[in-house]
Amino acid sequence: MKNKSLVSISDFTREEHIHILDLAEDFEKHPTQKILQDYVVATLFFEPSTRTRLSFESAASRLGAKVIGFAEPGATSVQKGETLRDTIKMVSNYSDIIVMRHPKEGSARFASEVAGVPIINAGDGANQHPTQTLLDMYSIRKTQGTLDNLNIAFVGDLKYGRTVHSLVQAMSNYNTTFHLVSPQILKLPSTTKVYIKEKKLTYYQYTELIDVISKVDILYMTRIQKERFSDPMEYERVKNSYVLRNSMLESAKPNMRILHPLPRVNEITIDVDDNPQAYYFDQALNGVYVRQALLASILGVR
Amino acid sequence: MKEKEDTRKELQVSAIENGTVIDHIPADVVFQAVKILNLSEGTDLVLFGTNLDSRKMGKKGIIKVSNKFFRPDEINKIALVAPSATLIIIRNFKIIEKKKVEVPDNVEEIVKCFNPNCITNHENIKTRFKVIDKKELKLQCHYCEKITASENVEFI
Numbered sequence: 001m002k003n004k005s006l007v008s009i010s011d012f013t014r015e016e017h018i019h020i021l022d023l024a025e026d027f028e029k030h031p032t033q034k035i036l037q038d039y040v041v042a043t044l045f046f047e048p049s050t051r052t053r054l055s056f057e058s059a060a061s062r063l064g065a066k067v068i069g070f071a072e073p074g075a076t077s078v079q080k081g082e083t084l085r086d087t088i089k090m091v092s093n094y095s096d097i098i099v100m101r102h103p104k105e106g107s108a109r110f111a112s113e114v115a116g117v118p119i120i121n122a123g124d125g126a127n128q129h130p131t132q133t134l135l136d137m138y139s140i141r142k143t144q145g146t147l148d149n150l151n152i153a154f155v156g157d158l159k160y161g162r163t164v165h166s167l168v169q170a171m172s173n174y175n176t177t178f179h180l181v182s183p184q185i186l187k188l189p190s191t192t193k194v195y196i197k198e199k200k201l202t203y204y205q206y207t208e209l210i211d212v213i214s215k216v217d218i219l220y221m222t223r224i225q226k227e228r229f230s231d232p233m234e235y236e237r238v239k240n241s242y243v244l245r246n247s248m249l250e251s252a253k254p255n256m257r258i259l260h261p262l263p264r265v266n267e268i269t270i271d272v273d274d275n276p277q278a279y280y281f282d283q284a285l286n287g288v289y290v291r292q293a294l295l296a297s298i299l300g301v302r
Numbered sequence: 303m304k305e306k307e308d309t310r311k312e313l314q315v316s317a318i319e320n321g322t323v324i325d326h327i328p329a330d331v332v333f334q335a336v337k338i339l340n341l342s343e344g345t346d347l348v349l350f351g352t353n354l355d356s357r358k359m360g361k362k363g364i365i366k367v368s369n370k371f372f373r374p375d376e377i378n379k380i381a382l383v384a385p386s387a388t389l390i391i392i393r394n395f396k397i398i399e400k401k402k403v404e405v406p407d408n409v410e411e412i413v414k415c416f417n418p419n420c421i422t423n424h425e426n427i428k429t430r431f432k433v434i435d436k437k438e439l440k441l442q443c444h445y446c447e448k449i450t451a452s453e454n455v456e457f458i
Contacts, residue, residue, distance in 0.1 A: 008447065084425055106421040106445025125419050127446055191449060 002300035005112035005119040009130040009166045014173050021138050023293035023302055024286070027062075031289070034064030035301050042095035043069035044087070045122075046078065046102040051262065051284070052122050052131075056099050059291035068095060085114050092116040097299055118298050126162050131294060132261055133166040135287040136220075140171075142286065143257040143279055144217055147171070153179035153212040156222035156242050156267060158188040163261045164222060169195045178203035179212045183238040186228060209242055214251040219244070221260040221280075223267055246271040259283050315351040321368040323390040324380065324403075329353050331383040332363030334457060338379050338412055339365075339372075346370055359386070378406040382413070382439065382455065405436040413441060416454040420446035429458070 001016055012020070027033070041060040045053050053071060060067050069091075070076050078087060084102070088111045091098055100111060101122040108121035108128070123129040141147050152171060154164050158180055168178065168188070172195040180188050180203060187205065196203050206212055213219065224242055229235040243266060244258065260268060260280040272278050296302035327335055332352040341348050347368035356362035371391065380387060381403040391399040409431040415422050422429045422445055430444035439452035 084421070102421075103419075104421040104424055104446075105417060105419050105448065106415075106443060109445045110421050110425070110427055124421075125446070127448075 001297045003118050004298060005108075005115075005121075006130050006294065006298070007108045007112050007119065007121045007124075008128045009133045009170050011130070017134065017137065017170065020134055020290065020293045020297065021141055023297060024134075024138050024289040025142075027289040027292040027296075028286075031292070032062050035296060036060065036063040036065035036299060039065045039097070039299055040095045041065045041067050041295065042091050042098045043067060043122075044091060044098060044100040044102075045069070045071050046073050046084075046100065046107075048072045049101050049123060052101060052129075052287075055284070055287045056120075056122065056131075056291050059288050059295060062288070063292055063295060065295070069099075084111065088115045088119075097295065120294060120298065123162075126160060128166060129162055130166060131287070131291055132163050133170050134294070135283065135290040136163070136167050136259060136261070137170060138286045138290050139257075139259055139279060139283040140218055144255060147174040149175050149177075150218060151177045151179060151216040152218040152220060153181055153216040154188070154220045154222070155181040155209055155212075155244075157186045157224045157228060158182040158222075159186040160225075160228060161222045164188070164220070165192045167220070168192050172196055172199045172201060175199075176201060179206065179216055180204065181206045181209050181212055181242070183207065183224070183234075183241075185234070186224065207241070209244065210248055213248055213256075214253065217253065217256055219252075219256060219258045221258060221264075221267055223263075223265055242267055244268045244272055246275055249275060249277060252277060314354055315349050315364055315366060317395055318347065318349070318366045318368045318392055319395055320393050321346070321366065321370050322372055322377075323392060324365040324367075324377075324384075325362075325388045325390060326356070326359060327363040327365065327380075327384045327387050328359070329361040329363045332365065334383050335363070335365060335380045335387075338383065338457065339367075339376070341365070341367065344370075374404075375406060378404050379409070379412060381405040382409065383457075385439075405433055405439065407433055409433060409441055412457055413450065414456045414458050415443045415446060415448070416450040416456070417443065417446050417448040420448065422446070 043056055057067050092115045097118050099120045099122050102124050105125035105127040108124040112119040158164050226235050256277055257279040258277055329352050350365040352363040353361045387403045389401050390397055411428050415429055431441035434440050434442045441450045
């Protein structure tokens with residue numbers, strides 16, 4: 001895995017995914033290990049994403065690496081019209097690995113082709129966000145003890161949610177049964193269903209959240225954005241069908257856990273937070289361990 | 303009958319001694335095919351005709367390029383606009399080989415990605431696609447991973 005860029009979740013094999021998860025487990029036990037003291041990690045955020053950036057910077061700091069970069073392109077040469085190609089080439093000279101978030105799809109793949117150092121994609125527009133997928137997988141394995149043969153529900157915006165697309169793709173390697181809950185106009189696109197069908201796995205589609213709660217091991221919630229609806233009346237009609245309340249969880253299996261990529265708006269009510277089945281804040285913490293594992297293995301020290 | 307049609311065709315667009323004939327091109331894409339094959343550059347004789355009568359196609363176009371024997375990856379690019387095209391290799395005015403063009407596995411440089419938010423539409427980057435469906439012609443962008451379908455193909 002040394003020097004290998006991570007742009008799409010499919011860039012790494014199933015074995016490499018497992019290696020990262022195993023390594024992350026070790027970092028969870030011993031989070032502070034100064035193994036990257038001789039390295040410089042660049043975090044280039046061409047659009048702001050506080051959570052992802054801080055998670056990466058926390059991961060790098062716990063490993064002793066120096067962090068350089070920018071949180072938004074406002075005060076940089078990007079604002080002066082510098083091309084992405086030139087920015088990446090320049091930063092390659094200053095760092096050993098580049099973590100980048102960019103609003104344009106395909107930017108991370110392009111960067112990986114012009115950079116002299118490996119790239120970790122921290123989100124390229126609506127395309128890929130592989131480190132989120134790995135931390136989701138880590139959270140699933142940690143709470144269920146396995147990745148195999150699980151029933152997983154995906155709830156909300158399945159059409160535009162990139163975290164959903166990548167996680168469906170990744171979990172198709174583990175004999176998952178998929179329960180897809182969304183309004184008609186936000187159903188999982190066929191370009192993602194392909195991965196389920198290729199592996200001949202079972203999937204069910206629903207329009208009501210309450211129908212799946214008793215059936216699943218993982219309830220993966222996402223936000224439905226108002227701007228996805230051309231008809232505001234339609235949004236008003238469906239929005240409450242995808243809100244999870246504590247009272248709906250009585251029928252859930254004891255091992256069931258609720259995940260959410262965050263930020264949440266109103267799709268999970270506050271009273272769920274105290275339910276032991278709520279896992280979304282722990283999930284965010286797991287992101288630090290997974291990113292430590294990625295930095296360490298791509299830089300070749302683990 | 304077939305013999306006769308061929309003879310008439312030769313009269314409309316002169317024969318070449320050695321080279322490649324691309325026949326059965328839909329009449330409305332001949333100029334596009336010329337562009338895709340980059341025939342405006344080079345010093346060899348190029349002849350082409352369009353809106354020729356064809357029993358098979360109604361109207362068709364034909365391109366003849368002297369002394370040029372295309373590599374498969376060069377010629378197969380025109381399958382994107384002319385999947386019906388026939389390739390005829392000529393030596394000493396004789397037909398040596400006849401074959402159909404094939405949709406290639408990869409398409410580079412000539413097609414624009416349909417996704418307006420793709421990086422290739424914002425920086426000077428050579429486009430690259432994997433052909434994921436040769437029948438329906440679906441191209442997947444190497445960069446943004448989005449699909450450009452045949453009805454959305456736009457040539458650069």
